[in-house]
Amino acid sequence: MNSLVDKRFELADQSRFDADEVVRPNISYWQDAWRRLKKNKLALLSMAVLIILFVMSMIGPGLSGQNYTTLTPEIKNLPPDSTYWLGTDYLGRDLFSRLWKGLRFSIFVATVAATLKVVIGCIYGAVMAYLGGFVDDVMMRIVEVLNSIPYLIVTLIILVVLGNGYLPLLFALCITNWTSTARMVRGQILKLRESEYIMASSALGASTTRVIAKHLIPNTLSLIILDMATSIPHIIFDETILSFLGIGLQPPAFSLGTLLSAGQEAMAFYPAHLLFPSLLLCLLVLAFNILGDGLRDALDPQLRD
Amino acid sequence: MAKYIIRRLLEMLITLFLIVTATFFLLSAIPGNALTSKIAKLPKTVQTKIIQKYGYDRPVIERYVITMKGLIIKGDFGESIIRPGETFAKNLKAKLPVTIRLSIQQILLGVTAGILLGIIAAMKRGSYWDKLILVGAMFLVSMPSLVISLLLQKYCANGDILKLPIIGWPKGKELWLGGWKYTILPTIAGSCSFIAYYSRLTKTSMLESINQEYTLTARAKGLSEMQIVKNHVIRNSFIPIITVLPSTVAGILTGSLFIERVFSIPGMGRYYIEAVQGRDIPIVLAGTTFYAIITVITMLITDILYGIVDPRIKIGAGK
Amino acid sequence: MSQESLLKVEDLKVSFHTYAGEVQAVRGVSFEVKAGELLAIIGESGCGKSVTSRAIMSLVKAPQGEIKKGSKIIYHGKNLLEMNQKEQRAFRGGECSMIFQDALVSLNPTMKIGRQIIENIIQHRQISRKEARQEAILLLEAVGIPNPETRIDQYPFEFSGGMRQRAMIAIAIACDPKILIADEPTTALDVTIQAQIMELIKGLKDKLKTAVILITHDFGIVAGSANKVAVMYAGQIVESGGRDEIFYHPQHPYTLALLGSVPKLEWKNKQLLHAIKGTPPDLISPPKGCAFAKRCNYCMNVCLEEMPEITYFEAGHHASCWLHHKEVPAANKKMFQDDRKMIIVNENDFVVDEDQSYE
Numbered sequence: 001m002n003s004l005v006d007k008r009f010e011l012a013d014q015s016r017f018d019a020d021e022v023v024r025p026n027i028s029y030w031q032d033a034w035r036r037l038k039k040n041k042l043a044l045l046s047m048a049v050l051i052i053l054f055v056m057s058m059i060g061p062g063l064s065g066q067n068y069t070t071l072t073p074e075i076k077n078l079p080p081d082s083t084y085w086l087g088t089d090y091l092g093r094d095l096f097s098r099l100w101k102g103l104r105f106s107i108f109v110a111t112v113a114a115t116l117k118v119v120i121g122c123i124y125g126a127v128m129a130y131l132g133g134f135v136d137d138v139m140m141r142i143v144e145v146l147n148s149i150p151y152l153i154v155t156l157i158i159l160v161v162l163g164n165g166y167l168p169l170l171f172a173l174c175i176t177n178w179t180s181t182a183r184m185v186r187g188q189i190l191k192l193r194e195s196e197y198i199m200a201s202s203a204l205g206a207s208t209t210r211v212i213a214k215h216l217i218p219n220t221l222s223l224i225i226l227d228m229a230t231s232i233p234h235i236i237f238d239e240t241i242l243s244f245l246g247i248g249l250q251p252p253a254f255s256l257g258t259l260l261s262a263g264q265e266a267m268a269f270y271p272a273h274l275l276f277p278s279l280l281l282c283l284l285v286l287a288f289n290i291l292g293d294g295l296r297d298a299l300d301p302q303l304r305d
Numbered sequence: 306m307a308k309y310i311i312r313r314l315l316e317m318l319i320t321l322f323l324i325v326t327a328t329f330f331l332l333s334a335i336p337g338n339a340l341t342s343k344i345a346k347l348p349k350t351v352q353t354k355i356i357q358k359y360g361y362d363r364p365v366i367e368r369y370v371i372t373m374k375g376l377i378i379k380g381d382f383g384e385s386i387i388r389p390g391e392t393f394a395k396n397l398k399a400k401l402p403v404t405i406r407l408s409i410q411q412i413l414l415g416v417t418a419g420i421l422l423g424i425i426a427a428m429k430r431g432s433y434w435d436k437l438i439l440v441g442a443m444f445l446v447s448m449p450s451l452v453i454s455l456l457l458q459k460y461c462a463n464g465d466i467l468k469l470p471i472i473g474w475p476k477g478k479e480l481w482l483g484g485w486k487y488t489i490l491p492t493i494a495g496s497c498s499f500i501a502y503y504s505r506l507t508k509t510s511m512l513e514s515i516n517q518e519y520t521l522t523a524r525a526k527g528l529s530e531m532q533i534v535k536n537h538v539i540r541n542s543f544i545p546i547i548t549v550l551p552s553t554v555a556g557i558l559t560g561s562l563f564i565e566r567v568f569s570i571p572g573m574g575r576y577y578i579e580a581v582q583g584r585d586i587p588i589v590l591a592g593t594t595f596y597a598i599i600t601v602i603t604m605l606i607t608d609i610l611y612g613i614v615d616p617r618i619k620i621g622a623g624k
Numbered sequence: 625m626s627q628e629s630l631l632k633v634e635d636l637k638v639s640f641h642t643y644a645g646e647v648q649a650v651r652g653v654s655f656e657v658k659a660g661e662l663l664a665i666i667g668e669s670g671c672g673k674s675v676t677s678r679a680i681m682s683l684v685k686a687p688q689g690e691i692k693k694g695s696k697i698i699y700h701g702k703n704l705l706e707m708n709q710k711e712q713r714a715f716r717g718g719e720c721s722m723i724f725q726d727a728l729v730s731l732n733p734t735m736k737i738g739r740q741i742i743e744n745i746i747q748h749r750q751i752s753r754k755e756a757r758q759e760a761i762l763l764l765e766a767v768g769i770p771n772p773e774t775r776i777d778q779y780p781f782e783f784s785g786g787m788r789q790r791a792m793i794a795i796a797i798a799c800d801p802k803i804l805i806a807d808e809p810t811t812a813l814d815v816t817i818q819a820q821i822m823e824l825i826k827g828l829k830d831k832l833k834t835a836v837i838l839i840t841h842d843f844g845i846v847a848g849s850a851n852k853v854a855v856m857y858a859g860q861i862v863e864s865g866g867r868d869e870i871f872y873h874p875q876h877p878y879t880l881a882l883l884g885s886v887p888k889l890e891w892k893n894k895q896l897l898h899a900i901k902g903t904p905p906d907l908i909s910p911p912k913g914c915a916f917a918k919r920c921n922y923c924m925n926v927c928l929e930e931m932p933e934i935t936y937f938e939a940g941h942h943a944s945c946w947l948h949h950k951e952v953p954a955a956n957k958k959m960f961q962d963d964r965k966m967i968i969v970n971e972n973d974f975v976v977d978e979d980q981s982y983e
Contacts (some may be wrong), residue, residue, distance in 0.1 A: 008926040008951045012917070145323050148604070149597045150555040152562065156581050161331050179426045237449045241563050244451055247576060260455060264567070267459045274459055286447035293443075295415060340881050431687070518729040525724075526744040526795070528718030529709075536743065540734050616734055616779045 031061050036298040043294025044285040053284055057107055061101025063213040069093065069252065080272070089262060089273060098259060099276055103284065110235045113173040117235075118228045120174060121181020128182065129189035136186075143179045150178035152238060156247065164250040169242070173235055188220050198246060222299035229292035234286045240281065256281045313608070317601045325590070329372060332586050333365050359386065372590075382591040387583050391593035396576055402480055404565070404572035408557045408589070410492040415499025416553065422500065423507025428534060430512065436502055445501035450560055454494035461490060471622045472569035485605045491568045495560045499553060506549065510542040517541070540614065547610050551603040558596055629656035629868040630835045631680070631699050631720075631803055637692035638684055645908040649675045651859035657852075660833040662826070664846040664867075666882070667856035671902060676856075677805045680704070680837070681722050681848045682712050683889065699803075717747045717749035720803040721796040723825075727788035731780040737764075737827050738776035738790050743796055747928070763794040767824060786817035790824070797828060807839045822849055843886050847871065852940075855879045858904050865941030872968060875935070875943035877960065878916045884967045914946065920961050922947055941966035 028252065029136050037043055089095055108166035128139045162168035169177040192198055198215050206214070243257025251258075263274030344352045356362050360371060385391045393490055426438040458471050475484020514520065515538055523533045561574030569575075573592070580588035612618045638650040650672040657663045665673045678684050680697055682704065697704040704715060721744075724730035731738060741760040742753065751759070757776070764772035767790040780788055789809060796804060806825060810818035826849050829836045840846060846867070847855055855878060856865040863876035874880045881900045902919040905911050911918070915928040927946050935948035946952065947960055977978075 009924050009927075009946070009949070009956065010954065011929060012925050056504070066555050118930045145327075148320050148601050149324060150559045150600060151595060152559040153577075153596050156562075156578075157328060159333060160581055160584060160589065161335055189449065205376060233447070237451075240449055241451055241559075245566065245582075247582065257451075260451060264455050264458075267455065271459060274455055278456060281452055282444075282448050285449065286444065289443060289447045456899045518726065519723060519732040521683060522722075522724060522740075522792075522795070523732070523743075524683055525716055525722045526745070527713040527715070529713060532747075537732050537735070541732070544734075558629050614734070617781050 033222070033298040037294055039297060039299065040294040043047065043291055043298075044099060046290040046294070046305065049283065049287040050291065053103065053280075053287070054107060055106035057100050061097040061104070084236060089266070095273065095276065098254070099280060101261045102254055102256045102277065103280055105249075105253065106236055106239060106257075106281070106284065109170065109173065109239045109255065110232045111129075113170055113177070113235045113239075114228050114232045116170065117177040117231060118181055120226055121178035121227075122185050125182035125185025129186045129193075132161040133172060143182060146176050146179050149176075152241065155238065155242065159242070164248060166249075166253065169248040171238070172248075175252050177231065178294070181224070181231075184227060185220060188223060189216065192216055192219055226292070226296055229288065229295050233288045233292070236281070236285055236288070310605070312390055315622055317605065321594065321597055325373075325376070325594050326369075328593045329369055330365070332564075332590060333368070335584060335586075358491075363457065365487070382594075383587040385580075385588050386583050387580075393588055397573075397595070400571060400573050403474055403570060404561050404574060406481060407488065407491055407561060407565070407570065407572060408497070408554075410488060411495040411557055411560070412553065414492055415496030416503050417501025418496070418560050419500040420507045422504035424511065424534070424539075426504065426508040427515065427538075428530070429473035430508075438508075442501040442504045445497045446505070448497065450494055451563055451567070452499050453497050454564055456492070457490045457494050458567065470532050474568075474570045474572070491564050491570060491597045494567075495557065495564050498560075499556070502549075503546070506546060507542065511538055512543045514538045514542040530597075539594060544611070544615050547607060547614060551600065551607050554603045558599065628658070631697070631837075632656040633676070634682065634696040634698065636676060636679055636695045636697065638672070638679050638695075639690050639692060640688050641690065641914070642688070642908075647908055648907045649741055649859055650679065651907075651910065653859070653861050654863060655854050655864060656776055657803070657835040657837060659835050660829060661851045662829055662836040662838060662849055663852045663854060664840060665854045665856055665861075666843065666846055668841060668904060669951060671856045672859040672907075673856050674807055677722065677807050677837060677839050680803075680805060681716055681720065683722075685717075687849045696708050707739050710832075714748065717744055717801075719801055720805065721799070721801040723765060723789075723792050723796045723804070723806040723809045727792040728780070728785070728812070730792060733780055736779055737783070741776075741791070744795050744798045752777070756948075759798070760794070764791065767791070767794045767797075768820075769794070785813055786820065789813060789817075789821055793821070793824060793828075795903055797832070797834075800832060801834060803835045803837065805837045805839070808841070809838075810845060811840075812875050819848075820837040825849070843882065855882070858910060859907055860915065860944070862916065862945070863941075863943040865937070865943075869937070869939070869941040873937075873941075874964065874968075875937060875941070875948065876916075876945045877920045877922055877947070879943075880960070880967060881919075881921075914944075921942035921963070922953070922956055924956065948980055 089098065124139065124143075128136045154176045158172035158175055159168055162171065192215065198211060201211055201215060202208075239248060239255060240257035240260065243255045244261045246261065249255060249258060259277040260274065260281070263277055267274040333619060344355050345353070353362070360368055361373075372382060375381060381392050381394050383392065385393075417619055422438050422442070426435045429435050431448040461469060469486050471490075473487050475487050489568060511534075515533075520537055521542075523537045528536070558574070563574070563580055564570070565572045566578060574593070575590040577589070577596075579585075580592060633656065634654050636650055636653045640647045640649055640878065653672070653676055655663065655665075658929075665676065666675050675684065675689075679691055684691055684936050691705060695705060695898075699715065699719065704712065705713070731737070738757065738760050741763060742756040745751065745756040745759055746753065749756075761772045761776055762773055769775050769787060769790055780791070783791060789812075793809075804825070809825065812823060819865075822845055825836060828834055838846070838850065850867045852865065853867050854861045855870065856862070857878050863870065863874065863879045870879060871883070874883060878900075885899060899921055905915050905918070911928070913926070913928045913930055914920070914932050917923045920927065924946055926949075930946075931956075932944045932946045932949075934942050934944050936942045937943070947957060
């Protein structure tokens, strides 16, 4: 008994334990972001929906094996049946195939335009922040002038000048979109350059490349990813509006907006012509929006709890 | 303050001048305009005569000088090519009230409903209401106004659910008030996205404000949740809301481009789109300038509002 | 001095629910304050002292924050935690008010200082807005703000740091509270301003017989103002007692280590400035024994296994440490006492003369 007591009150072996031991696992920013995204079931679901939509837009047009390009007036406005799964349109083209083809174009335009917007915006913003002074002032003024017109109107004018078609449409969609990215990148770089942790890092002897690679890019990248994710739905909207107004695309090319326009004309008697493109469009945008929200929650370091 | 506004007005003039110039030269680069398609079937001699009449035989620079002169002296960009004798200014009188009424109705419905829903969601955060608003806003934000317009037209007009007219707009005496049944659907169609946007923005902004230390101080004073929101949270959370007002106005204008088309409303948007589609260059030029003026003025008003809401920002005190 | 205690905290337990698990921020804290008394709660950042103060003000927010069942905060014989919303609100700001650490973020940036004071007065007293305004001017004057008539219509950003903290104090004392909680009131301020603010708080305490709970990590401030000191570590009070007891006869190795980490003029030998090794434990999975064990120079086997009991010394001085167990070998105790003798060289080390005015 006595020996037991003695043992209890013996000094413990200090070398046995490490007082600096950190119990919680150390996770990096991107690991943490991915972990948060994975926990967001809705975001994962929307990611799955997007993948399915993408795959369908690739294989969908060929799936029913029906013709969707040439005009066959004899079979126009057919109701859905086993041959034409969603029926045919007013010129006798298979609606099912046209739907996926239209979706393919909408996705294509949105992703390409969003990528271009982000690339142009980043370069422009970085140049502004890097050069500063007079060049910065002039470049900023250009951005302000562009922002002084609702940008769909700039897009319209560009399309009037360049004429309809794939490339003019892409160009017109990007021409003003990038200004928000450029401002954001410029602001972020200026803010980071002034921030104390970057000053501390350079004071500790980090090279410029290291500062850019370790601090500037990671801290800007999440904003850029978010910017891209949120701009895709907007670009889809705008492309739809332009195609609906008959301004963007040169027939026979078509997108969901073109289908909506045709659907409006036929909606009194053939509501399916309006309904299916509408549903597909909403599903696409909804999925992008939910994913964007999920990314925002996952990437915002302020929300780390 | 007065000095600041004068400086801003001067800057605005420069911006507008740049926009007019850029638009003018861009539009001059179009290979064919309304005129070329209009006179295509006429004999060669008549063609040259008409081209001379509109001044399109002269070099671009000269035309630019003439246009700017006309703008400064008469305040107009010249006659329409498609409808000879009509100018933009003339049409403005008839069409602007229509667009203004539509815009005001959309802003009133969209912004107030959005902010109210946002406040409810923020105050009852985590509740059934909050979730309902969250999901509803997500759906509304994801439904293009175009789709909403078309679906409303299909399912809420002409007797399916409601007996509302599909197209048209009140005229004459009812231009400003009355004829509501015509305005309901376009107003809803245009404001849905704003309801969604503002409710989300208000909620985030309010939550941010609620999580600030000064809210804790207010709570430590023994104020009720209602008083805290009313006296402390709302004003601070309105600062970000005010910054997005210009983009709302721009959004309404953009929206009018297709909503007026879908509902056949004789407003500015439809007029502008028709001019764009017909390549009626003087009208497109005038319309673009018009939209730019509205946007720039909205931006100025926003900056002034900013200074009123946030005392830390002294308007005119330099950068 | 044997009057009844004004506020009594018993076995207070507060947890926060985070993604990583439940953080037990406060793990059974008990203390009491009397009218006109200044209790200092001292500890490292993250030890739960601020959470304790917020729990008293019922500012711990659900759903992340949770005050555990069995905790009691008794004011005038009533448990605050069982009061309804309305009673709690009357307590907050009226009976008990709080000075926050950073006045810059704790004052509403878009509201005039005057309105922020008047708001508190009107909330708890039946007087008109006009009278409240007069009152606010007097309050600003009382906390030493010059030109209160013009200052009252200014915004917080027009005030300097020290002035802001004074305005914060004016808000806190607007309704003559019985209890004043000061959560690191001087941390964000310059040293000279710190002294002025502490003088102000001390003056209020003496004049109005307010009970003050001072939350701090600065022994210098405690020495100059406290009547009683409670030392907190990892969500628990490890030692508590009168100021002199804590400063001259600390009974807990953590208190001693804290005292040892404050530099003193008399020390000739450099290595005597002790930094405490290691970091505080993670409160998601607090150790089953003494929380300080792994950082303690006198750690025994038992410290790692079992929570120490409270040992009582003279006049309300108590500490939770195994060293004071009767079966502990004298050698271990002597080690602690020797170190204590070395660190506390001079009894006057910490006494900032109370009559001496700060320059």
